[in-house]
Amino acid sequence: xxxxxxxxxxxxxxxxxxxxxxxxxxxxDRGLFVAVIFLVILGVLVxxxxxxxxxxxxxxxxxxxxxxxxxxxxxPGIILAFIAFKLPLxxxxxxxxxxxxxxxxxxxxxFIPGLGIVAGGAPRWLNLHFFSFQPSEFLKLTFILYLxxxxxxxxxxxxxxxxxxxxxxxxxFFIITxxxxxxxxxxxxxxxxxxxxxxxxxxxxxxxxPLWHIVFMxxxxxxxxxxxxxxTPYRMxxxxxxxxxxxxxxGLSYQIExxxxxxxxxxxxxxxxxxxxxxxxxxxxxMSDSIFTIIAEEMGLIGSLGLIFLFLIFFxxxxxxxxxxxxxxxxxxxxxxxxxxxxxxxxxxxxxxxILPLTGIPLPFISYGGSHLVVELIGVGILLNISKRSKK
Numbered sequence: 001x002x003x004x005x006x007x008x009x010x011x012x013x014x015x016x017x018x019x020x021x022x023x024x025x026x027x028x029d030r031g032l033f034v035a036v037i038f039l040v041i042l043g044v045l046v047x048x049x050x051x052x053x054x055x056x057x058x059x060x061x062x063x064x065x066x067x068x069x070x071x072x073x074x075x076p077g078i079i080l081a082f083i084a085f086k087l088p089l090x091x092x093x094x095x096x097x098x099x100x101x102x103x104x105x106x107x108x109x110x111f112i113p114g115l116g117i118v119a120g121g122a123p124r125w126l127n128l129h130f131f132s133f134q135p136s137e138f139l140k141l142t143f144i145l146y147l148x149x150x151x152x153x154x155x156x157x158x159x160x161x162x163x164x165x166x167x168x169x170x171x172x173f174f175i176i177t178x179x180x181x182x183x184x185x186x187x188x189x190x191x192x193x194x195x196x197x198x199x200x201x202x203x204x205x206x207x208x209x210p211l212w213h214i215v216f217m218x219x220x221x222x223x224x225x226x227x228x229x230x231x232t233p234y235r236m237x238x239x240x241x242x243x244x245x246x247x248x249x250x251g252l253s254y255q256i257e258x259x260x261x262x263x264x265x266x267x268x269x270x271x272x273x274x275x276x277x278x279x280x281x282x283x284x285x286x287m288s289d290s291i292f293t294i295i296a297e298e299m300g301l302i303g304s305l306g307l308i309f310l311f312l313i314f315f316x317x318x319x320x321x322x323x324x325x326x327x328x329x330x331x332x333x334x335x336x337x338x339x340x341x342x343x344x345x346x347x348x349x350x351x352x353x354x355i356l357p358l359t360g361i362p363l364p365f366i367s368y369g370g371s372h373l374v375v376e377l378i379g380v381g382i383l384l385n386i387s388k389r390s391k392k
């Protein structure tokens with residue numbers, strides 16, 4: 001009788017995200033942890049190399065941007081990642097809806113004069129006076145969290161079908177996705193939109209939903225995004241440059257031309273850390289979107305492949321964590337975070353080497369920017385949290 005009651009209690013805790021495995025036997029995923037450590041260290045080293053010139057120009061000392069990244073990105077990111085690592089998973093599931101609603105509200109506040117900051121012609125930043133941040137970066141994580149909790153309750157082991165499936169899953173998913181598309185489109189942030197949509201569709205597919213749901217969503221959302229591109233001249237110009245329909249090395253195709261020159265000049269082994277010449281104003285957004293080109297120039301093909309290998313390890317360990325998770329919410333949450341990071345890395349690197357159109361999206365853990373680094377480290381903390389409760 002005691003054994004039966006104990007088994008029932010353990011099963012209940014497992015369903016609630018409070019797993020029965022004693023803390024002494026829980027171990028975080030070392031492969032994921034080590035990969036992230038290397039990525040963060042590489043990011044600090046490369047940023048120290050790239051930012052010195054721009055820091056000297058801006059404030060007269062070489063460490064301004066590096067120090068800002070450490071104090072506004074890395075340090076708060078590590079603290080919040082540790083908190084995310086220690087919190088029970090049931091906390092995230094309980095607050096999923098509220099977190100995404102608050103995030104959507106913050107996305108709306110960027111359009112209010114005095115609160116929103118316009119950068120590059122787009123209102124993407126929120127100014128709270130004592131600090132500023134980019135709400136769309138946090139939306140990547142909060143939307144993944146919400147989808148994980150929502151899909152875990154709306155879908156079961158067998159695919160949902162017929163009208164019930166449409167009303168319970170497809171229609172609500174489509175509506176909230178369109179809302180996010182609208183907000184990101186108003187912020188002219190199509191690159192973030194692509195990352196979020198691809199991640200969301202992958203999670204929806206893995207939640208045992210019918211295949212025709214995915215086909216419908218890809219068709220409908222793809223049509224919406226293509227219409228957005230067609231209606232915006234500069235986005236169409238990027239597509240034409242990517243397809244080779246426009247050749248303008250000193251104008252529209254300047255960035256991709258310089259990116260390819262920078263990557264090619266690194267050769268097999270690179271010029272050496274800190275020895276890039278292209279970072280001195282030859283390529284736009286060197287510290288953020290284009291930082292991979294500097295890695296390729298200074299560390300060569302070997303260093304570039306090493307960076308890609310670290311991202312592949314990250315995804316492999318994240319996939320492993322998802323596969324061994326003890327409930328559907330954790331599985332979807334883990335694969336969502338892993339997919340978000342690898343998709344964003346692929347989009348950034350792919351744009352720099354010319355296999356994708358140019359985008360304005362940071363390279364995870366590497367590019368300059370506090371908002372994206374903080375939210376990525378929080379995602380890592382949650383992944384490690386899930387891993388220590390997974391089946392070994």
